[in-house]
Amino acid sequence: MSLAAPRKERAAGARRGGTAPLPRRGRRDSYALFLLPGAVAFLLVIIAPFAMNTAWSFTDWQGVGDLTWSGLSNYRELFHDAQFWASFRHSLFMVLSMAIVPTVVGLVLAAALFDFVAKHYGSKVTTVLRACFYLPQVLPIAVAGIVWSWILAPDDGALNAFLRAVGLGSLQQDWLGDPDLALYSVMGVMVWVQIGFPLVVFMAGLQRVDPQLYEAAELDGAGWWRRLWHVTLPQIRPEIHVVLLWCTIAALKVFGAIYVLTKGGPGGATNVPSYFSYTTFFEQTQVGYGAAISTVLTVIILVLALVGLKAQTRAEDVEEGRAA
Amino acid sequence: MLTIRSTKHTRTRRVRALAAVGVALTCALALTSCGGDDDSGGGDAKTLRLWHYEAANSAMGAAWNEAIKEFEAKHPGVKVKFEEKSFDQIQKTASMVLGSDDAPDIMEYNKGNATAGLLSKQGLLTDMSAEVRERGWDKLLSPSVATTSRYSPAGTMGSGKWYGVPNYGEFLMAYYNEDLFKKYDIKVPTTFDELTTALGEFKKNGVTPLANAGAEYLAHQYVYQLALTKADRSWVDGYELKGKADFHDADWTYAAETFADWVKKGYIDKNTTSATAEKAGVSWLQQKSPIIFSGSWWFGRFQDEATFDWSSGVFPGASLTPGSGGNLWVVPAKSKNKELAYDFIDITMSKKIQNMLGNKGGVPVAADATAIKDPKSKELINNFNTLTKNDGLAYYSDWPAAGFYETLVSETQKLMTASASPEKYLDSLQAAYDKGVSKG
Numbered sequence: 001m002s003l004a005a006p007r008k009e010r011a012a013g014a015r016r017g018g019t020a021p022l023p024r025r026g027r028r029d030s031y032a033l034f035l036l037p038g039a040v041a042f043l044l045v046i047i048a049p050f051a052m053n054t055a056w057s058f059t060d061w062q063g064v065g066d067l068t069w070s071g072l073s074n075y076r077e078l079f080h081d082a083q084f085w086a087s088f089r090h091s092l093f094m095v096l097s098m099a100i101v102p103t104v105v106g107l108v109l110a111a112a113l114f115d116f117v118a119k120h121y122g123s124k125v126t127t128v129l130r131a132c133f134y135l136p137q138v139l140p141i142a143v144a145g146i147v148w149s150w151i152l153a154p155d156d157g158a159l160n161a162f163l164r165a166v167g168l169g170s171l172q173q174d175w176l177g178d179p180d181l182a183l184y185s186v187m188g189v190m191v192w193v194q195i196g197f198p199l200v201v202f203m204a205g206l207q208r209v210d211p212q213l214y215e216a217a218e219l220d221g222a223g224w225w226r227r228l229w230h231v232t233l234p235q236i237r238p239e240i241h242v243v244l245l246w247c248t249i250a251a252l253k254v255f256g257a258i259y260v261l262t263k264g265g266p267g268g269a270t271n272v273p274s275y276f277s278y279t280t281f282f283e284q285t286q287v288g289y290g291a292a293i294s295t296v297l298t299v300i301i302l303v304l305a306l307v308g309l310k311a312q313t314r315a316e317d318v319e320e321g322r323a324a
Numbered sequence: 325m326l327t328i329r330s331t332k333h334t335r336t337r338r339v340r341a342l343a344a345v346g347v348a349l350t351c352a353l354a355l356t357s358c359g360g361d362d363d364s365g366g367g368d369a370k371t372l373r374l375w376h377y378e379a380a381n382s383a384m385g386a387a388w389n390e391a392i393k394e395f396e397a398k399h400p401g402v403k404v405k406f407e408e409k410s411f412d413q414i415q416k417t418a419s420m421v422l423g424s425d426d427a428p429d430i431m432e433y434n435k436g437n438a439t440a441g442l443l444s445k446q447g448l449l450t451d452m453s454a455e456v457r458e459r460g461w462d463k464l465l466s467p468s469v470a471t472t473s474r475y476s477p478a479g480t481m482g483s484g485k486w487y488g489v490p491n492y493g494e495f496l497m498a499y500y501n502e503d504l505f506k507k508y509d510i511k512v513p514t515t516f517d518e519l520t521t522a523l524g525e526f527k528k529n530g531v532t533p534l535a536n537a538g539a540e541y542l543a544h545q546y547v548y549q550l551a552l553t554k555a556d557r558s559w560v561d562g563y564e565l566k567g568k569a570d571f572h573d574a575d576w577t578y579a580a581e582t583f584a585d586w587v588k589k590g591y592i593d594k595n596t597t598s599a600t601a602e603k604a605g606v607s608w609l610q611q612k613s614p615i616i617f618s619g620s621w622w623f624g625r626f627q628d629e630a631t632f633d634w635s636s637g638v639f640p641g642a643s644l645t646p647g648s649g650g651n652l653w654v655v656p657a658k659s660k661n662k663e664l665a666y667d668f669i670d671i672t673m674s675k676k677i678q679n680m681l682g683n684k685g686g687v688p689v690a691a692d693a694t695a696i697k698d699p700k701s702k703e704l705i706n707n708f709n710t711l712t713k714n715d716g717l718a719y720y721s722d723w724p725a726a727g728f729y730e731t732l733v734s735e736t737q738k739l740m741t742a743s744a745s746p747e748k749y750l751d752s753l754q755a756a757y758d759k760g761v762s763k764g
Contacts, residue, residue, distance in 0.1 A: 027431050154598075174594070174598065176597035176598045177538065178597070179737075200713070265538075265539055265733070266597045267734050267741065283416075285419075285727065
């Protein structure tokens with residue numbers, strides 16, 4: 001692929017009799033012009049605020065008035081701040097509920113829909129089911145969050161009412177108000193929110209798997225789970241990489257759901273770095289400290305994304321090497 | 325406005341030449357970042373840009389709407405441009421907006437060290453001391469109401485120059501569902517002992533007596549009020565104004581222990597840990613709890629929505645109770661029409677507007693007692709006047725430091741769920757208080 005284009009260009013240049021370099025450069029310049037809006041927007045919306053935020057993280061500032069340079073003191077404070085570390089611990093739980101569980105469940109569901117439901121009940125049923133699983137992704141998190149907080153409400157919430165109705169009243173809980181439970185309740189909601197995305201990506205990925213592989217495996221006597229493990233999984237590895245990376249990043253920066261469901265409470269039991277940074281920055285007006293939190297968060301996400309991308313590229317290279 | 329305009333602008337350009345989009349976008353972004361001052365009205369003395377965040381059907385909203393009409397009648401050719409903002413919006417962006425050319429000419433702002441105090445320290449508000457004296461507003465406001473209008477150069481309330489003027493007062497009180505008291509044959513309490521007896525009686529009848537909200541201000545206001553039942557004025561001043569609080573003194577210890585005990589005994593439902601203030605108010609309105617201890621800002625709504633007989637009063641046995649002057653009218657330093665802004669404040673302080681505020685369920689600071697017709701409103705205003713006369717307003721527990729509100733909410737949630745003991749609860753409050761006050 002990569003060799004084809006220059007070869008064609010060379011041929012075209014030769015036909016025009018040596019005048020080729022000029023129009024080519026002209027075309028490249030006009031391409032550069034197309035990149036300009038994106039570059040300007042990137043600079044103004046991403047790079048500049050990030051640079052400002054990083055600069056503020058080295059200061060002691062309340063958002064207005066005098067700004068005092070404080071060097072690394074915000075980072076030192078951060079290092080000893082139990083609340084900050086707790087929020088990061090909660091972040092890991094979020095990764096579990098927003099990346100790992102949805103990926104695993106999404107994979108099984110996608111394979112089941114593609115392989116079993118589509119074959120036995122037709123593509124219409126599959127499409128409807130897929131749409132149902134995807135629905136939470138379409139709902140604004142503010143709406144979904146408020147509805148969930150009604151469902152999980154302690155006295156008149158739907159979940160507790162349901163438990164009462166089926167005679168399991170002893171299992172009723174203050175789902176979002178009990179510090180031992182709140183994080184798990186939020187995690188449950190996040191699995192529900194997230195599941196549609198891996199499902200849709202994996203189903204698309206499954207379309208391009210050669211059906212002969214399944215047939216061969218089936219003839220060799222492989223059951224459904226073994227086909228999933230030995231055929232589906234290796235075949236859609238690139239999709240799995242993308243989904244895992246994407247969802248992990250989403251989990252690390254989760255904010256809306258926490259804001260709507262618990263506001264980090266009760267007693268900080270569901271606090272996550274982005275919400276912690278927000279309250280520190282805007283509500284406590286400790287701009288310097290808030291900026292330090294979000295800078296650390298950004299660096300972690302960036303490192304994670306780079307490592308993930310690198311691992312993916314390496315895996316793909318290995319795969320291609322094997323294919324060749 | 326501006327965003328829509330630049331989008332349209334960009335769109336036409338895109339049709340003409342794709343390559344020009346970059347330039348157009350750059351222009352649009354540059355334009356936005358300049359803030360576009362063509363909307364601001366300028367200092368033409370023809371427009372008064374006013375921001376406030378009171379709902380139109382609240383006492384303040386209604387009274388101020390009337391004040392706007394009167395202002396326009398008295399100033400022919402001047403238009404009031406009211407821009408509705410939310411409390412949160414002003415709270416979170418005030419410092420940025422007031423530093424820019426987009427500042428309004430006059431706005432409502434939250435009182436206290438962490439809010440108006442901070443802005444005054446940063447030089448974002450106009451010192452209106454001369455105007456206050458000249459127009460006699462200082463004579464209309466009692467000293468404990470005026471506390472939140474004056475700030476020292478360090479931004480601490482209570483003394484110094486005048487940076488704001490409140491039109492109304494507010495305080496916390498107990499609202500009683502008289503029907504439920506009658507139903508269970510319990511006496512509406514007037515002393516603290518009667519209150520604890522009533523709480524026990526209700527609980528015995530299977531009713532949770534106190535409405536509460538752990539996710540917002542209600543829970544820690546119970547704690548603060550309990551401390552106030554033991555405290556005196558110098559304790560309040562030390563806590564609120566001087567940054568000297570000892571959370572392990574007898575008063576705080578009593579408050580934390582009593583509150584934890586009330587939760588344990590079921591006077592306060594543990595299930596309200598993550599409840600919002602709105603939910604607490606509604607649970608009182610739905611007659612789930614016979615008592616709610618909260619602000620006078622509920623008064624108008626309760627008057628409209630309660631379907632049962634009710635009464636209100638200062639917390640039983642308390643001579644000190646949380647409360648203060650209401651939110652302030654402030655004139656931003658960058659206001660382009662300061663004289664008009666003062667004229668507007670003057671109208672809001674007039675008898676006509678003040679009486680209207682009182683009749684709508686607000687707590688006016690300068691009303692004619694005889695002009696208030698509704699007996700419930702009369703009682704409310706009397707309670708407030710008694711408190712101010714006896715120097716009984718103790719401000720709010722979250723005032724001493726910026727961000728202390730979050731700490732109070734979060735720590736009181738821990739106290740409610742017993743994940744922190746009263747001792748540990750007070751430790752955490754002390755740490756956050758000391759840190760906040762030193763940064764103040």
